[in-house]
Amino acid sequence: MARAATTSDVFNAIAEPRRREIIGLLDDGREWAVGDVVARVKVGQPTVSKHLGVLRKVGVVTMVKRGQHRYYKLQAEPLKAVHDWAKMYERYWTHQINRIKERAEKKAMDRIERENRPKDPKK
Amino acid sequence: MARAATTSDVFNAIAEPRRREIIGLLDDGREWAVGDVVARVKVGQPTVSKHLGVLRKVGVVTMVKRGQHRYYKLQAEPLKAVHDWAKMYERYWTHQINRIKERAEKKAMDRIERENRPKDPKK
């Protein structure tokens, strides 16, 4: 099997660099017509429409029709899931002092947890 | 073309749910032999070896050989890139009050920027 569908997973949606690029463009808070985006990136209109469609399905952008145009607007709330996930590992790159402290805390927590959960992965 | 190779991009590396699962396991700070991971996930040994290989190529885990075993250890520093990227959009999900304030600031900044950069995407 290949990877899970991008339409159902924000992690997959942002894995595509072109989509992160588009998100970056829309971060100015304005509504962007598809053509505005096309004028800024190196891919054609159909490709842009598809990327915007993926972003819409995961809720990262919203769309309104107005006349001939469709305006897309960033609604980045779903990216919180990515932020929160990555934040769990923050101690790995924060200052050395903190890292040592946090690791000690983690070890203590692990020990406590191990005492309450006999099953050990290293059998 | 399909998506960029996972081996060269941490965003792609973490797009695969199974790899996030493995990262979560290794977050206990210990060294995990491949077999330890296999015992915890629902896929076979070759698949686990491949996932660990991808994580190693993007620097999220390190490996040491010891006897018959290969021990993998989480080294989550590269996830900082993901965290930093997502953090750029933090204002979209923080408290309403802050959001309003930040948007006003953003708008002001945009206006200033627009005055110095005549080129506008909405031509």
Next chain:
DNA sequence: GACATCTATTCTTATATAGGAATATATAAA
């Protein structure tokens, strides 16, 4: 040395795209 165990690699298959070309559709304009 013979055999078992641990892990990586190779091969195969199924599936998921990204992107372009062509086309369909909707709306605006003449």
Next chain:
DNA sequence: TTTATATATTCCTATATAAGAATAGATGTC
């Protein structure tokens, strides 16, 4: 109504890759 414009959709191709099966290679044990 005819034509132009904006966008989505369909079709196609190339590529990526997840997962399992089989195998290879390394190390440990008898």
